Amino acid sequence: MTAVRPGLRTLLEPLTPSAAKAEVYAEDTYVQETVEHLRRSGREPGAFAREHSLLLLKPDAVVARAVEPTLDWLAANGFQVVGARRVAVNRHLVRAIWYFAWNIASPERRRLADLLAGISDALVLVLRGSDGELPVPVRLTEAKGPTDPRRRQPGHLRYVLGRHNFLLNLVHSPDDPADVLREFAILFDEDARAAVLAGGSASAADLAGELYASTPERSFERAAALARVRRDLLEVGVPVAAELSDADCARLLHEAWDAGHELDPWSVLVLGSYVLPMRAGTGPQTLPPVTAQTWLEGRS
Known part of the structure; x- marks a missing residue:
C-alpha cells in the first residue's frame, strides 16, 4: 500500500469529520484530479468544496418530472444554481459514486x-451558497x-418531490466538502469541469426539457408495475397468480431473471424497489455517512 499523500491529507482534514475518509481520499484518483484542476484554475480547493455542492437528479427524477420543483426548492432554501450539465449514467459511474457505501448493498x-x-x-x-x-x-x-x-419531514426536498421509497429517492448530493471534491471529477471530465468553472452551461430548465422529451413520465406505484410485469410474463407463456405478496413478487422477479425473460425495465425497477432487499449483511458502510450532527460534533 502506498503512503498517504501528506499534503492532500492536510487539505482534506478540515473538509470532513471522518479521519478515515481523509486518509482514503488522499489516495483517491478523483480527489487528486479535482484538487489539481482547481489549483491550476486559480481556485483554492478547500474553499470551493465548502462553498459549493452538487445535486444529481437521477433518472427517476426525470421520469417523475422533478426538475422544476427542485429548482424552486433550491431558490427558496438559499442555494444558487451556477452550473447544469446533462450526464450519461452507467454502471461504472454509479459504482464510483457509491463505492464506499455499496459494500452493504444487496445484489x-x-x-x-x-x-x-x-x-x-x-x-x-452545481450549487453555490453561504459557507x-x-x-x-x-x-x-x-x-x-x-x-x-x-x-423525511415537510420541507425536505425529498418530501416535496414525493414519498416514493428507499431506492427511488430521485436525488443525490455529496455528504461533505471532501465528497464534493471526489464527485466533481466522477461526474464531469476536465472539459465539463472547465466549462462549469467558467460559468458556461445550459439552463437547467432547458436541459430538463430535453430529458423529458426523450423519457416518458411513468407511474411509481407498485400495482401498476406488477400489472405490467404480469402482462409481459403472460405474453411469453408464464402464468402469474392474481394475488401476489411481496415475497411472491420477489420470487417472480428472480425467476424471470434466471429464465432470461425480457420485461419492461421501469416496471421491474419499481416493483423490485418495493419487494427486493436493499441491504446485505449487518455491518457498516466502508465509510459512514456524514450528517449535520456528525459534522458539528467533529468540529467541536
Whole structure:
C-alpha cells in the first residue's frame, strides 16, 4: 500500500469529520484530479468544496418530472444554481459514486440501480451558497432529507418531490466538502469541469426539457408495475397468480431473471424497489455517512 499523500491529507482534514475518509481520499484518483484542476484554475480547493455542492437528479427524477420543483426548492432554501450539465449514467459511474457505501448493498439493489441507469441521462446541478456553521454540502444534505421515506419531514426536498421509497429517492448530493471534491471529477471530465468553472452551461430548465422529451413520465406505484410485469410474463407463456405478496413478487422477479425473460425495465425497477432487499449483511458502510450532527460534533 502506498503512503498517504501528506499534503492532500492536510487539505482534506478540515473538509470532513471522518479521519478515515481523509486518509482514503488522499489516495483517491478523483480527489487528486479535482484538487489539481482547481489549483491550476486559480481556485483554492478547500474553499470551493465548502462553498459549493452538487445535486444529481437521477433518472427517476426525470421520469417523475422533478426538475422544476427542485429548482424552486433550491431558490427558496438559499442555494444558487451556477452550473447544469446533462450526464450519461452507467454502471461504472454509479459504482464510483457509491463505492464506499455499496459494500452493504444487496445484489438486487445493484441490479436495480443498473436498470435505473439505463432509463435516462441524469441532470447534475452545481450549487453555490453561504459557507457558515455548516458548509454548503452538509447543509444541502441535511435539507434534502434522508433516504428512508419514513424519516423525511415537510420541507425536505425529498418530501416535496414525493414519498416514493428507499431506492427511488430521485436525488443525490455529496455528504461533505471532501465528497464534493471526489464527485466533481466522477461526474464531469476536465472539459465539463472547465466549462462549469467558467460559468458556461445550459439552463437547467432547458436541459430538463430535453430529458423529458426523450423519457416518458411513468407511474411509481407498485400495482401498476406488477400489472405490467404480469402482462409481459403472460405474453411469453408464464402464468402469474392474481394475488401476489411481496415475497411472491420477489420470487417472480428472480425467476424471470434466471429464465432470461425480457420485461419492461421501469416496471421491474419499481416493483423490485418495493419487494427486493436493499441491504446485505449487518455491518457498516466502508465509510459512514456524514450528517449535520456528525459534522458539528467533529468540529467541536
